[in-house]
Amino acid sequence: MKMTKKVALSTLVAAGATAGLVSGLVKLGWEALLPPRTPERDATNPPQTFLQQHGLSYAQTHKTYRYNGHDVPWVSLMLHFGFSSGIGALYSVTGHYLPFTKLGNGAAYGLATWAGAHLLAMPTLGIVPTAKDQPMPEHVSEAAGHMVWNWVNQLTIDQLLIRWGQHEQK
Numbered sequence: 001m002k003m004t005k006k007v008a009l010s011t012l013v014a015a016g017a018t019a020g021l022v023s024g025l026v027k028l029g030w031e032a033l034l035p036p037r038t039p040e041r042d043a044t045n046p047p048q049t050f051l052q053q054h055g056l057s058y059a060q061t062h063k064t065y066r067y068n069g070h071d072v073p074w075v076s077l078m079l080h081f082g083f084s085s086g087i088g089a090l091y092s093v094t095g096h097y098l099p100f101t102k103l104g105n106g107a108a109y110g111l112a113t114w115a116g117a118h119l120l121a122m123p124t125l126g127i128v129p130t131a132k133d134q135p136m137p138e139h140v141s142e143a144a145g146h147m148v149w150n151w152v153n154q155l156t157i158d159q160l161l162i163r164w165g166q167h168e169q170k
Helices: 009-033 046-053 074-097 099-124 136-163
Strands: 065-067 070-072
Touching: 009 074, 009 136, 046 074, 074 099, 074 136, 099 136
Parallel strands: none
Antiparallel strands: 065 070
């Protein structure tokens, strides 16, 4: 798509952050269909582990609200959506100034995000096992899920910029 005018940084950040909220919902749905972790490893999920490493207690990181008979882990969901929204904003700005990062309508960036987070950063920080110690179903779910997640970021960013008059349709 062609830019019709210079897009303000704040507009790109807003579009990406909003897209990250939408794609975060999609990623949760993806994980319901293809759970990345075993129930044992998910008893304390990566966001909860991260927060515990930074001083929050088990009780704090496992707080839930009850909806329709289910306990929903709102604390880890806040981190999930914060990450998704933050990376969505970063992707929106990066894609505007470095269009090659939109390869595959954002799927390649999603794959790079997965590799950077799940294969490098989180194992280094002790949040998840090393890449070689993670089971293959986890790699498949997370890699493909991140590709779909960022593809949704790209679609949502495009639509928001069009609706906000910052983008020209093909």
